[in-house]
Amino acid sequence: MTKRRFAIGLTFASILLASFPASAGRAEQPAEAPAPLKAGKPINTGDVLSGELNALRVRDAKDGKPVATYQITTEPRRLPPPNGLCNLETGPETFQLVTTSGTQAAQLKALVGKEISVKVDEVACAQDAGQMSEAVITKWSLVKQR
Structure with missing residues (x-):
């Protein structure tokens, strides 16, 4: 055996x-050489940014209360100077939408998980430690999709 x-x-x-x-x-x-990364097309004030809307769970650093935070994911985009590519090879792909009122938060809450379009009025690279996205859109308006 x-x-x-x-x-x-x-x-x-x-x-x-x-x-x-x-x-x-x-x-x-x-192995075959990977294709070189291309920087995304530029996004300027007044341009429309489209992508999938996600809700993030974020707590306020001061008092620990939950804050309504939303993020739009899209193809890489290049920001206007002086922000440029936000220290990324292709530019940011995730944009945090800052809500300034309860009505804006309510608008976005109903659209989580769906494809949306927003008109960008003010955008910058993320710089604070609590920001979950690569770039932040501080002033925006929702664009109705047809």
Whole structure:
């Protein structure tokens, strides 16, 4: 019985050894070079930004109360100078929408998970530690989609 187990173990080990050099040889082949990253198209004041709306769970740093925070995810965009690419290779893809009133928060709450468009009036790179997005849109208005 012991000889049979030894033969099975030896057979299994030889199969493993035979398969590893073949896979190692395949791994050494040079891979194709990835396509160079392109900076996104510029976004200026008055432009429309479209993407999926997400709700974020954020607490206020001062009193710890929940704050209504929303984020729009879109293709990379380049911000106007002096912000430029926000220290990213392609520009920001996530934009935090800052709500200034309860009506703006209510508008966005109903649209979470859907594709929306907003007219950008003021945008900047994220700089505070509590910001979850790469860029922040501080002044905006919702654009009705047809």
